[in-house]
């Protein structure tokens with residue numbers, strides 16, 4: 001089901017496909033909030049920009065977020081001080097807090113109707129055993145001289161053991177905001193193309209050239225990769241530094257009074273609450289049930305977890321929308337922002353927002369745009385995209401080492417003999433035929449469809465996701481529908497299909 005945000009705008013309105021090769025000053029790959037924010041700033045600075053989007057604008061993580069605009073990224077500041085020092089944590093806090101006001105300024109300046117509201121943000125716990133972590137976080141914020149409050153009083157419909165409150169944070173409808181930024185880009189001579197997948201980029205004649213799957217190219221001095229997970233593996237090597245994590249969201253209406261502000265708890269199982277406006281009515285969202293993308297999931301381990309929590313407190317709730325999406329998480333929990341690689345001139349990236357991309361996309365767009373415009377940005381050192389991290393997660397690395405030269409030369413007779421009765425209708429499974437893996441989906445009429453269940457990004461074995469009926473990659477989070485069509489990157493090629 002589409003998200004609340006997609007249902008609140010004319011999401012069917014399409015930008016056309018790229019239908020000829022073009023030149024511009026800055027080519028931006030990816031029409032999510034980061035890419036479109038860059039297009040906004042750079043087109044206002046007088047540069048000719050072109051945005052190339054594989055699907056529809058905002059159709060991936062940005063269109064499925066919960067859109068809290070906050071510098072409270074969980075209990076994070078104690079971690080930041082311990083890992084990177086006081087000055088670093090101070091800069092992180094201030095740049096994210098400033099981003100709230102930067103977004104508000106854009107909303108006012110461009111007269112954007114996107115349900116922007118100031119709200120207090122809370123991280124809470126219901127467990128007394130977490131109190132030490134809250135005390136440590138408060139001490140960290142005191143050390144940063146940030147005004148926040150520990151309290152046990154909230155407007156949630158249940159008791160909390162403790163909550164940490166940041167005042168004057170904000171929330172909005174991310175797609176109303178994104179589509180309004182696009183209007184400004186178009187007014188400033190920018191071009192936006194959808195259904196246009198970029199599969200590679202290279203330097204030619206001193207320009208960066210983006211190669212699109214439909215055969216056209218865009219040549220530019222500057223290239224920004226805003227595709228979420230970067231799709232070009234070398235150089236950059238982002239595949240060794242980031243994974244993706246999926247979360248689920250339910251939007252509901254109720255006749256019971258709703259809470260004020262927004263909330264997230266500090267430890268799994270994660271529950272995130274906010275209110276929103278829908279058709280002029282105040283409704284609420286509950287999100288969570290996070291897991292690493294590619295893990296085997298069922299309805300009972302995802303949406304049911306949220307529904308059980310919801311009906312405990314709002315037994316009359318009417319569920320309006322259910323959706324899910326994923327975001328990139330780096331191993332040190334910081335985004336990568338700046339040069340894609342030291343080896344590539346004038347190619348920029350921002351990724352790894354770890355589910356806090358509303359402020360971080362604005363911060364990143366400012367850093368990247370300042371680099372392009374030759375302006376000093378005092379926060380550019382924070383998220384240096386060329387920093388080198390040790391690969392800490394050995395399981396992911398092992399999983400990435402699956403044979404990438406798999407080919408679909410299989411014995412079809414043996415497949416015919418295979419007993420598929422163990423696969424329920426509308427479900428899928430990876431089966432093994434003489435050492436060859438085959439992805440099978442059995443539809444509601446018991447027809448079988450076969451794909452090569454090997455990710456087209458780096459050759460990891462995919463797993464079946466029975467909630468969304470997709471093939472998901474446990475290494476880097478690429479996702480494909482049951483028919484093999486690519487949905488989420490970093491992969492961009494569809495899975496091989498075959499018929500019996």
Ligand SMILES: Cc1cc2nc3c(=O)[nH]c(=O)nc-3n(C[C@H](O)[C@H](O)[C@H](O)COP(=O)(O)OP(=O)(O)OC[C@H]3O[C@@H](n4cnc5c(N)ncnc54)[C@H](O)[C@@H]3O)c2cc1C
Nearest residue numbers: 030032033034054061062065066067068198355356357358
């Ligand atoms: C469930 C959930 C809830 C969240 N809630 C919050 C929140 O409350 N507050 C907060 O701050 N953050 C939140 N986040 C995080 C935030 O939504 C993301 O960090 C942010 O939306 C990422 O924006 P983006 O532009 O980087 O990526 P996207 O929105 O994914 O945009 C990338 C775009 O690039 C396109 N693309 C990919 N590959 C190609 C290609 N090869 N060629 C052309 N185009 C391509 C994609 O189609 C996509 O449209 C949440 C994340 C999740 C998963």
